[in-house]
Amino acid sequence: MRSPGEMADAPAAAGARNGQELSYGLLPQVLGYHLRRTQVAIFRHFSRTVAAEEDITPGLLGMLQVIAANPGLAQSRLAEAMEVDRSTIVKVVDQLEGRSLIVREPSPHDRRSYCLRLTEGGNAALQRMQALMRKHEDEFTQVLSAEERQLLIHLLARLHSRAEAEPGAAPPR
Amino acid sequence: MRSPGEMADAPAAAGARNGQELSYGLLPQVLGYHLRRTQVAIFRHFSRTVAAEEDITPGLLGMLQVIAANPGLAQSRLAEAMEVDRSTIVKVVDQLEGRSLIVREPSPHDRRSYCLRLTEGGNAALQRMQALMRKHEDEFTQVLSAEERQLLIHLLARLHSRAEAEPGAAPPR
DNA sequence: TATTGTTATACTCTATAACTATA
């Protein structure tokens, strides 16, 4: 518990303000804690790099990518894919459409629903954003080897895809 | 790109609603995407297990643990430790104090600041919560071996402690 | 009856700015 480097210990930033060392108790053993810290860190890095040039959030960019990969997608399908409520999607789509990145086309088969598509400008913007995104992730993960990065992604994917299938999870909508 | 199990592909939950397969584009290669999904998944698991019995959130429990590990901690130090603004801590401490889990004692050295401490009941509650938390994390990570879980924590810790030290990050408050 | 998109509403988490009382 004492040797530095063996355990995941206190982050570099905090403490040392008043000379006293601050203890994190059991938190360094808590996966959820590290997930949160890492997400905050990667979000901030994203803001300083990608968002500084393209005015986008990780969430919006994710939506754009899913729409791009599934032309004609309905809003409800997008909501399911991103695991958020239908109603939450509305404002997001409003934003993306307001910035002319996507369009809502009326569905030829169902007059209730829209088909979402990227505009030409949206596609161009997505290309630029993906380039920035790749650079951002490479930079953020540069402390890891390529193998470690891939391994990390695998471990996370196993956790969240597995957890979703658990009893009690993901109540049918 | 095709062999299942080699790449981190589409989550198990979504898709298959209309028979059509839904593509996630480049997202399965994006670390931030998996971080978010995993955090959502672990939060939901926490809600169904720990929170169902003890009415607590991961954030509040983290604060409790830090206060427990640093008796007499000032609110501003707690804010730094959790990397949130001073003002954000106020309501959190209000909540914990309102539930008699902690007390604000006046500091003997500085009449501006409080010393945060767990009450007896708070300590008892923390013990119960930590037991639930451990069970919750064990269950959530049961798809991983003990070594894989430890490795995952290490990789995350390297990422967020490293990222915090980067130029442009963590502006001095 | 069920589904699609929408609106109204509310709740949580967070930050900024300004205030007070100390230091």
Next chain:
DNA sequence: TATAGTTATAGAGTATAACAATA
């Protein structure tokens, strides 16, 4: 001047419930 705690306020991001149009 700087810091500790506080308040008011605002902005994301999310969910629930109800609605009209359509299936």
